[in-house]
Amino acid sequence: MSRKSSQTKSLQNSELTEPKTAGRKRCPITHQNILEATSELLSEIGFSNLTIEGIAARAGVGKTTIYRRWPNKASLVMDAFLAETAPQFPYPNTGSAITDIREQMKLVVKVLNSSHGNTVATLIGGSQTDAELAEAFRTRFLALRRAESKAIVKKGIEQNEIPSSIDADMLLDTLYSPLYFRLLIKHAPLTETFVDQIMDLVTNGLTNNA
Amino acid sequence: MSRKSSQTKSLQNSELTEPKTAGRKRCPITHQNILEATSELLSEIGFSNLTIEGIAARAGVGKTTIYRRWPNKASLVMDAFLAETAPQFPYPNTGSAITDIREQMKLVVKVLNSSHGNTVATLIGGSQTDAELAEAFRTRFLALRRAESKAIVKKGIEQNEIPSSIDADMLLDTLYSPLYFRLLIKHAPLTETFVDQIMDLVTNGLTNNA
Amino acid sequence: MSRKSSQTKSLQNSELTEPKTAGRKRCPITHQNILEATSELLSEIGFSNLTIEGIAARAGVGKTTIYRRWPNKASLVMDAFLAETAPQFPYPNTGSAITDIREQMKLVVKVLNSSHGNTVATLIGGSQTDAELAEAFRTRFLALRRAESKAIVKKGIEQNEIPSSIDADMLLDTLYSPLYFRLLIKHAPLTETFVDQIMDLVTNGLTNNA
Amino acid sequence: MSRKSSQTKSLQNSELTEPKTAGRKRCPITHQNILEATSELLSEIGFSNLTIEGIAARAGVGKTTIYRRWPNKASLVMDAFLAETAPQFPYPNTGSAITDIREQMKLVVKVLNSSHGNTVATLIGGSQTDAELAEAFRTRFLALRRAESKAIVKKGIEQNEIPSSIDADMLLDTLYSPLYFRLLIKHAPLTETFVDQIMDLVTNGLTNNA
DNA sequence: ACCTAAGCGAGACGGTACGTCAGGTCTTTCG
DNA sequence: CGAAAGACCTGACGTACCGTCTCGCTTAGGT
Numbered sequence: 001m002s003r004k005s006s007q008t009k010s011l012q013n014s015e016l017t018e019p020k021t022a023g024r025k026r027c028p029i030t031h032q033n034i035l036e037a038t039s040e041l042l043s044e045i046g047f048s049n050l051t052i053e054g055i056a057a058r059a060g061v062g063k064t065t066i067y068r069r070w071p072n073k074a075s076l077v078m079d080a081f082l083a084e085t086a087p088q089f090p091y092p093n094t095g096s097a098i099t100d101i102r103e104q105m106k107l108v109v110k111v112l113n114s115s116h117g118n119t120v121a122t123l124i125g126g127s128q129t130d131a132e133l134a135e136a137f138r139t140r141f142l143a144l145r146r147a148e149s150k151a152i153v154k155k156g157i158e159q160n161e162i163p164s165s166i167d168a169d170m171l172l173d174t175l176y177s178p179l180y181f182r183l184l185i186k187h188a189p190l191t192e193t194f195v196d197q198i199m200d201l202v203t204n205g206l207t208n209n210a
Numbered sequence: 211m212s213r214k215s216s217q218t219k220s221l222q223n224s225e226l227t228e229p230k231t232a233g234r235k236r237c238p239i240t241h242q243n244i245l246e247a248t249s250e251l252l253s254e255i256g257f258s259n260l261t262i263e264g265i266a267a268r269a270g271v272g273k274t275t276i277y278r279r280w281p282n283k284a285s286l287v288m289d290a291f292l293a294e295t296a297p298q299f300p301y302p303n304t305g306s307a308i309t310d311i312r313e314q315m316k317l318v319v320k321v322l323n324s325s326h327g328n329t330v331a332t333l334i335g336g337s338q339t340d341a342e343l344a345e346a347f348r349t350r351f352l353a354l355r356r357a358e359s360k361a362i363v364k365k366g367i368e369q370n371e372i373p374s375s376i377d378a379d380m381l382l383d384t385l386y387s388p389l390y391f392r393l394l395i396k397h398a399p400l401t402e403t404f405v406d407q408i409m410d411l412v413t414n415g416l417t418n419n420a
Numbered sequence: 421m422s423r424k425s426s427q428t429k430s431l432q433n434s435e436l437t438e439p440k441t442a443g444r445k446r447c448p449i450t451h452q453n454i455l456e457a458t459s460e461l462l463s464e465i466g467f468s469n470l471t472i473e474g475i476a477a478r479a480g481v482g483k484t485t486i487y488r489r490w491p492n493k494a495s496l497v498m499d500a501f502l503a504e505t506a507p508q509f510p511y512p513n514t515g516s517a518i519t520d521i522r523e524q525m526k527l528v529v530k531v532l533n534s535s536h537g538n539t540v541a542t543l544i545g546g547s548q549t550d551a552e553l554a555e556a557f558r559t560r561f562l563a564l565r566r567a568e569s570k571a572i573v574k575k576g577i578e579q580n581e582i583p584s585s586i587d588a589d590m591l592l593d594t595l596y597s598p599l600y601f602r603l604l605i606k607h608a609p610l611t612e613t614f615v616d617q618i619m620d621l622v623t624n625g626l627t628n629n630a
Numbered sequence: 631m632s633r634k635s636s637q638t639k640s641l642q643n644s645e646l647t648e649p650k651t652a653g654r655k656r657c658p659i660t661h662q663n664i665l666e667a668t669s670e671l672l673s674e675i676g677f678s679n680l681t682i683e684g685i686a687a688r689a690g691v692g693k694t695t696i697y698r699r700w701p702n703k704a705s706l707v708m709d710a711f712l713a714e715t716a717p718q719f720p721y722p723n724t725g726s727a728i729t730d731i732r733e734q735m736k737l738v739v740k741v742l743n744s745s746h747g748n749t750v751a752t753l754i755g756g757s758q759t760d761a762e763l764a765e766a767f768r769t770r771f772l773a774l775r776r777a778e779s780k781a782i783v784k785k786g787i788e789q790n791e792i793p794s795s796i797d798a799d800m801l802l803d804t805l806y807s808p809l810y811f812r813l814l815i816k817h818a819p820l821t822e823t824f825v826d827q828i829m830d831l832v833t834n835g836l837t838n839n840a
Numbered sequence: 841a842c843c844t845a846a847g848c849g850a851g852a853c854g855g856t857a858c859g860t861c862a863g864g865t866c867t868t869t870c871g
Numbered sequence: 872c873g874a875a876a877g878a879c880c881t882g883a884c885g886t887a888c889c890g891t892c893t894c895g896c897t898t899a900g901g902t
Contacts, residue, residue, distance in 0.1 A: 023849080023895090024894050047338070051882085051883060061853085064855085121338045125339060127335070138395060146397075163416065166411075170407045173398070178387040185344075185352065187353075197377060198384055201415070204415040205412065205418055206373065206381075207413055208415055237874080263863085272874065273863095273876090274876090278874090442869050442875060445867075445868065445878075447878075472859085483881095518836075544758065545756065545758025547815075549676050581836075590827045590828065591836075606768070607776075608803070621800070622835065623837060624837060652846070652900055653844075653845040653847070653900080654897070656848095657898095683887085683889085693891095694850090694892090697890070697891085844902105857887090858885105860884080861882105862881100866879075868876085868878095870875090871872105871874085
């Protein structure tokens with residue numbers, strides 16, 4: 001693949017010191033239009049029915065303009081997804097770390113049950129085929145939430161709500177994976193009750209459950 | 211959907227009494243060749259890069275022969291997957307239900323780390339786009355294992371290892387989802403230690419951990 | 421260029437014993453539609469504005485169907501041209517070979533001044549870039565007329581109208597080239613009078629002209 | 631056509647009094663570079679494979695710089711061709727007009743058999759599609775040689791080598807067209823012998839040939 | 841010595857057409 | 872009638888150039 005080195009590698013989120021760049025600047029409005037068209041079509045027809053031609057047509061833009069900016073469908077979709085979804089998973093601050101996590105999990109459930117849920121599922125699905133999308137999903141979506149979550153776990157350890165021996169990644173996988181699994185497999189409903197059940201189980205353990 | 215009524219609806223796994231059928235019999239070797247070609251290509255290039263034309267070419271078979279036997283790519287892939295993977299998740303019988311589950315989880319880890327893991331990931335990935343594949347995955351793969359697992363949980367309840375108040379689906383999702391999540395996201399390794407950590411956590415709970 | 425060996429090599433005009441060939445036959449009506457659409461568009465918009473997509477649309481045919489049958493635009497246009505133009509250059513039979521040629525030259529002038537003239541010019545023009553078209557033009561168009569012309573020259577020699585020392589190709593080039601040159605360059609009109617002038621000059625020679 | 635009035639209309643070769651023009655001057659070295667790049671590419675890949683982008687890249691120049699100076703590909707190519715080819719068709723002066731023409735025809739054969747021949751062919755080919763190129767070829771190339779040739783014919787008439795009744799254009803077309811026709815069609819070799827044959831035929835005529 | 845109107849290389853932009861690939865259907869010939 | 876081959880229409884792919892349009896310079900009179 002022969003790509004110019006000056007190109008925005010959108011998957012790496014880098015807006016680093018582009019050295020000089022002669023020539024006309026890339027129009028940011030065009031950028032916005034493409035992302036919006038992508039988001040709309042994504043929720044309307046899903047990732048795999050999405051076509052670059054369709055996006056270009058909807059955005060009123062030439063296909064080449066899209067190919068000039070994104071190396072593939074996956075990274076475009078990732079950008080579009082993050083542009084509208086990034087600020088949607090705030091952590092509450094209730095004093096108790098456990099309660100914070102429980103409430104944030106309920107927030108995740110809400111988002112996954114919204115139209116964004118389908119997009120998330122679609123991105124994880126696409127990641128199974130597209131290594132770049134997978135990497136982007138890990139670093140640009142999951143890692144950000146995971147960092148916040150780990151901060152809460154740390155708080156929980158400091159407040160003696162969580163034993164210091166616990167591996168934070170393992171704990172967070174155990175708590176959050178069931179939500180994503182139900183999103184992906186759809187074998188059972190994804191509810192706030194489900195969150196409470198998981199959290200109760202993990203808090204008390206099987207042997208101490210009422 | 212305009213399909214001939216005499217066709218084997220492979221997604222429903224039915225091998226029912228085809229009433230008469232004059233004419234040449236469907237060659238079972240051809241059937242086998244197609245499934246093998248599918249399996250090979252599936253693990254080589256993944257579900258979404260898989261093409262019917264590619265399978266037909268590899269199997270030395272006409273495209274129509276495939277379309278005559280399977281309604282879509284998903285069901286063919288599902289058949290191919292199950293044909294080689296079905297008998298791979300046996301439950302041990304150690305006396306303790308908790309131990310049975312723990313050991314079986316380790317078996318699942320082994321399989322997911324083998325070449326079949328990629329196929330499973332690919333099938334879940336494809337399911338996000340293909341409703342029929344999703345349904346097939348749920349009913350022909352997941353439901354079978356889930357039924358076995360529920361039997362063990364029931365045994366656990368009878369043996370007072372597991373409280374009777376526990377929702378079996380919730381418990382099993384909490385235990386198994388992290389394995390699949392790591393398979394799909396690849397953000398952390400999928401090891402037997404991980405299984406032990408999860409099982410310890412769920413058994414004892416956060417508040418009672420050493 | 422990876423072409424199947426069983427394919428009709430339309431530039432070579434061969435309809436030789438295709439050995440067996442299972443599979444659906446190429447629909448001759450489709451063939452006809454494509455040629456007609458090509459001829460129409462050719463005279464409407466000219467060779468270089470002609471697009472395969474346009475032809476496919478006009479013929480109500482998929483692009484691939486065209487690419488399956490012709491290796492490039494040039495050979496398609498050549499076929500279309502020959503299909504409608506082939507039987508347009510008959511030789512008269514007046515007894516005198518010289519008169520035969522003179523009359524046939526006037527016929528050529530008529531055709532080159534018709535809408536076919538533009539097509540011929542376009543084909544010669546395209547030949548400068550496309551070696552296959554050039555070869556096709558030589559063997560499928562020019563060679564056929566040249567063979568007829570040589571027969572007349574031979575008759576002329578037998579009837580003592582033409583010296584036997586004359587190189588027929590040279591003679592025919594001298595007589596016909598000016599017609600094609602005026603067609604191509606358009607620096608002067610292409611008329612029957614012009615034919616008479618040429619023929620008089622070549623018959624009598626500069627030194628014996630009245 | 632919406633062109634700035636101050637622009638050099640290169641097809642008409644006019645270097646008329648540009649009225650004032652403040653601002654930076656057009657760099658003549660750039661001009662030269664573009665013409666050279668065009669000539670090189672023209673003989674390498676031919677007129678119709680020639681692209682403005684390719685020329686710009688080869689010349690190390692922006693596309694706009696080319697579009698600012700030439701209205702279309704044809705006129706650029708014509709300029710490039712004439713810049714290197716103009717002084718290549720000198721007439722000898724042997725005393726006899728017939729001999730002058732004969733020798734000049736042999737010179738033409740030499741040039742057409744050199745690398746310039748391909749360029750000439752390509753320009754005539756391109757003219758069939760591009761009316762502006764055709765016009766440029768007629769007025770800036772052919773008309774110049776034709777004027778010289780007509781002077782020689784006139785001399786021939788004055789010296790009683792050529793009958794005064796002869797139409798000079800017709801005579802010159804009859805003599806020179808076969809050379810260009812063989813260049814374009816390549817159905818037979820283009821040799822000095824061929825020139826002699828033509829000249830002998832036209833001089834003596836069929837009925838007086840030895 | 842400043843101003844201002846080009847020229848200039850670079851490259852973004854909306855387009856059109858390219859030639860290819862795979863989809864799923866239909867048709868032909870053979871066994 | 873089943874199977875293999877392969878023609879068929881459709882639609883999207885990613886690429887190449889088109890001719891136009893900024894962009895941030897440089898260059899050179901005109902005042």
